Amino acid sequence: MVKRVLVAYALWAMGGPLGLHHLYLGRDSHALLWMLTLGGFGFGWAREFIRIPAYVSEANRDTEKERWPPKEGLPPASPVRFAGQVCVGIYFGMVALIGLNSLSFFYLIVLPLSVGAGVHLVSNVGQQTADLQKTLTACLVTSPIFYGSSLSPLPISLAASITAAQHRRFKPPKAPGSQQKLGPRLYRIGLAWLAFSAPLGYCFFYNTTATLYYLSDSIAALLDIFWFLPWLRSVLEYFLLMPYRILCALTGGGYHEEAWRKVLEILLKEYTHREKEALKVSRL
Numbered sequence: 626m627v628k629r630v631l632v633a634y635a636l637w638a639m640g641g642p643l644g645l646h647h648l649y650l651g652r653d654s655h656a657l658l659w660m661l662t663l664g665g666f667g668f669g670w671a672r673e674f675i676r677i678p679a680y681v682s683e684a685n686r687d688t689e690k691e692r693w694p695p696k697e698g699l700p701p702a703s704p705v706r707f708a709g710q711v712c713v714g715i716y717f718g719m720v721a722l723i724g725l726n727s728l729s730f731f732y733l734i735v736l737p738l739s740v741g742a743g744v745h746l747v748s749n750v751g752q753q754t755a756d757l758q759k760t761l762t763a764c765l766v767t768s769p770i771f772y773g774s775s776l777s778p779l780p781i782s783l784a785a786s787i788t789a790a791q792h793r794r795f796k797p798p799k800a801p802g803s804q805q806k807l808g809p810r811l812y813r814i815g816l817a818w819l820a821f822s823a824p825l826g827y828c829f830f831y832n833t834t835a836t837l838y839y840l841s842d843s844i845a846a847l848l849d850i851f852w853f854l855p856w857l858r859s860v861l862e863y864f865l866l867m868p869y870r871i872l873c874a875l876t877g878g879g880y881h882e883e884a885w886r887k888v889l890e891i892l893l894k895e896y897t898h899r900e901k902e903a904l905k906v907s908r909l
């Protein structure tokens with residue numbers, strides 16, 4: 626069935642952050658990525674305003690694959706894709722740290738596999754893909770070096786993204802008429818979404834205190850890296866505490882405000898202590 630640009634734009638406007646337009650165009654990996662990140666944290670969804678005609682053309686070309694020879698060679702390097710791989714890998718790693726850190730061998734197996742899954746999901750968007758085995762191997766090799774660190778998703782994601790970029794390739798062409806029906810596609814995407822969100826939802830609803838303490842420790846550790854650049858620290862603090870401000874604006878305060886206030890208090894206490902230690906060292 627021929628895809629229409631106007632229909633794609635309508636779905637982009639109504640449910641773009643949930644990937645409805647990608648479902649319409651048969652881009653299931655992209656749709657799942659958008660569902661898990663709310664449209665690439667909003668930035669990807671806005672960027673697609675100028676990309677939708679190309680997506681529609683690509684989808685229509687796939688329905689007539691017999692007229693187009695398969696792509697060969699190495700796909701062009703994309704800084705946007707690489708940045709997305711790093712960010713989504715970190716995001717998946719942070720979700721794993723919040724929801725799955727009680728599992729055995731977490732830092733050796735669970736965390737690197739989670740980061741690798743996020744990186745590979747971005748690698749698999751569109752007509753490109755990457756070597757999943759080598760991406761996961763890079764994660765498993767890098768993870769023990771940063772064992773136990775709350776910021777370990779960052780170096781693991783960087784290593785996985787570099788490996789994925791080095792082993793990128795075009796997807797093999799699909800046979801004409803091989804597009805599956807919407808039902809099975811939604812079933813698989815739904816299972817993936819549940820696997821991602823269930824541990825996170827459990828922690829937020831049944832282990833709120835531990836989750837908030839972990840978030841505060843992660844924010845404090847991240848800000849501590851930039852202690853020598855106060856202006857950058859202030860900018861990062863503003864964006865990292867944005868959920869607190871949005872939640873207060875939406876709920877008008879109450880329990881959620883008190884919970885986020887605890888996060889802020891823990892963060893400020895931790896940071897003040899580290900500032901004092903830094904001042905003591907500088908005076909020696």
